[in-house]
Amino acid sequence: MARVYNFSAGPSMLPEPVLRKAQAELLDYHGSGQSVMEMSHRSKWFEQIIQDTEASLRRLMQIPDNYKVGFFQGGATQQFAMVPLNFMTTGKADYIVTGNFSNLAAKEAAKFGQVNVVASSKDKNFTYIPDVSAIPYDADASYIHICQNNTIFGTQYVELPQVDGIPLVADMSSMILSRPVDVTQYGCIYFGVQKNVAPAGMAIAIIREDLLGHAADTVPTMMNYTTLINKDSMYNTPPCWCIYMTGLVLDYLEHEVGGLAAMQQINEAKAKVLYDYLDSQDFYRNPVEHRYRSTMNVTFTSPDPDTDKKFCAQAAEAGLVNLKGHRLVGGMRASIYNAMPPAGIDKLVEFMEAFRKANA
Numbered sequence: 551m552a553r554v555y556n557f558s559a560g561p562s563m564l565p566e567p568v569l570r571k572a573q574a575e576l577l578d579y580h581g582s583g584q585s586v587m588e589m590s591h592r593s594k595w596f597e598q599i600i601q602d603t604e605a606s607l608r609r610l611m612q613i614p615d616n617y618k619v620g621f622f623q624g625g626a627t628q629q630f631a632m633v634p635l636n637f638m639t640t641g642k643a644d645y646i647v648t649g650n651f652s653n654l655a656a657k658e659a660a661k662f663g664q665v666n667v668v669a670s671s672k673d674k675n676f677t678y679i680p681d682v683s684a685i686p687y688d689a690d691a692s693y694i695h696i697c698q699n700n701t702i703f704g705t706q707y708v709e710l711p712q713v714d715g716i717p718l719v720a721d722m723s724s725m726i727l728s729r730p731v732d733v734t735q736y737g738c739i740y741f742g743v744q745k746n747v748a749p750a751g752m753a754i755a756i757i758r759e760d761l762l763g764h765a766a767d768t769v770p771t772m773m774n775y776t777t778l779i780n781k782d783s784m785y786n787t788p789p790c791w792c793i794y795m796t797g798l799v800l801d802y803l804e805h806e807v808g809g810l811a812a813m814q815q816i817n818e819a820k821a822k823v824l825y826d827y828l829d830s831q832d833f834y835r836n837p838v839e840h841r842y843r844s845t846m847n848v849t850f851t852s853p854d855p856d857t858d859k860k861f862c863a864q865a866a867e868a869g870l871v872n873l874k875g876h877r878l879v880g881g882m883r884a885s886i887y888n889a890m891p892p893a894g895i896d897k898l899v900e901f902m903e904a905f906r907k908a909n910a
């Protein structure tokens with residue numbers, strides 16, 4: 551059966567060579583006579599997998615030694631609670647709300663302390679990112695929280711809030727590993743893996759050492775970052791398969807793509823093809839302020855909702871699936887994460903143009 555181009559916002563496509571490697575190793579991982587799905591997390595094979603996976607992530611992202619890495623269950627949504635439970639030491643935190651997920655993160659944090667929404671782009675339906683240099687940050691905030699790429703609204707930060715002495719915490723779920731980032735600009739980076747990294751079932755957090763160890767004693771064991779981090783993510787049974795798949799994707803990025811700078815070039819070229827097409831015609835519309843257009847999630851609408859529906863149905867028949875936009879935005883959304891090949895974008899643009907001609 552032919553594989554489709556899957557534009558889903560997550561779970562999303564995985565690189566085909568990774569799927570083939572997992573297939574080849576499925577029944578007998580490295581002579582163990584078992585699948586990684588079956589083996590003990592305390593086995594020598596799995597111990598090696600988890601160590602190698604963390605080491606690959608550290609190399610690829612150039613994570614400095616004073617940052618810890620942990621593999622957590624509960625997805626990015628659980629991180630919305632873990633961040634305040636572990637880092638809200640002054641009882642206050644600043645949140646910038648640029649879409650659905652940063653709003654959910656702020657609401658969750660408000661259960662544990664005072665959340666100041668210091669800026670929001672809600673006034674224009676989240677089609678831009680507020681000017682981070684013009685925000686009245688609270689000098690007493692424990693941290694500043696952002697969602698660096700807004701999966702639903704298709705925006706991304708260009709500049710970062712940088713306030714002396716206040717750590718920046720970023721949800722990078724929908725842009726992680728799509729390009730290099732300077733880890734030293736952040737106190738904590740977290741992301742769900744199901745878009746650019748692995749199958750669903752895990753979040754990864756990268757945390758500057760000095761932020762750890764300040765959670766209250768009442769914080770549940772599994773919600774305290776130090777529980778897992780002090781045990782190399784093996785306090786209890788970890789999501790073994792997900793960690794294994796993460797390792798395969800990281801190997802692929804490092805050795806076949808050639809690192810994150812190379813990945814960024816590919817991603818920017820892919821996004822340019824789509825945005826250039828959108829800018830060249832009047833049938834489809836992308837509402838995002840150009841400067842803040844996401845490289846990962848491209849939203850667009852046709853002239854009316856019925857035509858949107860028809861577009862998605864016909865696209866699916868052509869092997870271009872999951873293009874329906876999120877219900878908060880409507881229209882279409884093409885999520886073009888790392889594993890979407892350039893040929894998928896070319897095919898999408900070709901389809902869009904044929905559909906425009908037939909329906910304009």
Ligand SMILES: Cc1ncc(COP(=O)(O)O)c(C=O)c1O
Pocket residue numbers: 559560624625626627628651697699700701702721722723724742743
């Ligand atoms: C930016 C962002 N943050 C958080 C989430 C929630 O992630 P999860 O489903 O892993 O809890 C998503 C999911 O799509 C997302 O795109």
